[in-house]
Amino acid sequence: MTHLSVNLNAIAFLRNRRSVPWPSVVDIARIALDAGADGITVHPRPDERHIRRTDVFELVTLLRQDYPGREFNLEGYPSEDFLTLVERAHPDQVTFVPDDPLQATSDHGWNIEANRAVLAPAISRMKAAGIRVSLFINADPSAPAAAASVGADRVELYTGPYGGALKAEVQAVHLAALKETADAARAAGHNARPGQGGLQVNAGHDLNLINLPPLKHAIPDLAEVSIGHAITADALVYGMAETVRHYKVACS
Template identity: 45%
Template sequence: MTRLSVNINKIATIRNARGGNNPNLVQVAIDCERFGAQGITVHPRPDERHIRYQDVLDLKDVVTTEFNIEGNPDDRFIELVKRVKPDQVTLVPDAPDAITSNAGWDTIRNADHLRKLVDTFKSDGIRVSIFVDADERMVDGAKAVGTDRIELYTEPYATHYPDNQEAAIAPFVRAAQRANEIGLDLNAGHDLSLENLRYFNEQIPYLKEVSIGHALICDALYFGLENTIQMYLRCLNRD
């Protein structure tokens, strides 16, 4: 079964809108795990508009499943990750002013930079995942820099899924097959939802983990957080 990591950035967005500590981000992380989530993901950005760097430190000794910190590896981010030592760090090339992640790494053009980052984190025993587009060349480039995993950027899949499921999934199947051939473990994330997750998971048997935040929290407004997490887990169950 593919593991579900819940991205709790949107919980922090709601909290920050009013100040104070409601909703309590740490308690939500604890509850997500209690409700069945197999991981917690956070994506701190330089302006701390949702997840704050202090949040990451507060979560360090609370998350009992798998802690995944994702983000653009500037100096502050690197220092934070090395201090926290999460189970996994996911390297994402988003600009500081990006509303949300919108592309994967060019693992060929940025090979030297990525190789140094991978070595830095792996020397601290942290599993490294690199965010990439569904492009076999980028998958090969990720393997060349020594990463443990890649995370496929799935927004293009989600966008085209309503019109043509087979066409939408095709490049992701090819990228996943290539990753499996060369010994890279596979994650996926961005705009995966109750509508499109089951099909994605069924078509890519090598999938280890999905990271889902925005859609899951939106669904939780209607269905409740516990029920929503269970709904997503059922989408990931291939039995």
């Protein structure tokens, strides 16, 4: 089964609109985990416009004390400040994204070859700390081999173009590209690391209850999806617990 990691950035963004402590990121995380979420994802940006550094450590405490076995995934650009934060928090997984600090959200994957000098030492440092590393990539069959060559354990497919496609024929083109990239990831992992089971595939961005099942059908061994915006929007209708249960069914 594909694991569901609930991204809490939108919850934190809502909280930060006022100088009050609600909605509580930790309390919403607890509701999601109690409803069956397999993990929690946050992307602490340098300006703390949504997730704050204090949130990161409060979530670490929640997960380690009350939900052993559930995963914590930290997303971010591999700057020195972020790498130090990851080492201190020690999540199960770090997902490196090529975001400019001013970006509203992630909107493209890595050009890995052009950023090898940034990525290779950062990945080595994280793996020395015992943290699994995923790289955010576009739907590009050449990207997984590059990711494996710099030491990544997983890739996360940027599904924004697929999720944002309003016409079925356009969505089908993007879905085919994602499937081809996932196929390339399996091969790249086996070729780069014989006997270690291949490069696993995560996915995220603009996934929802409608477009997630076709993605899962196209990539049956999808390891994890990280979903925040759609889950938060659906939670306004169904409540967070029921929404998580709906997404767990979509992941099955």
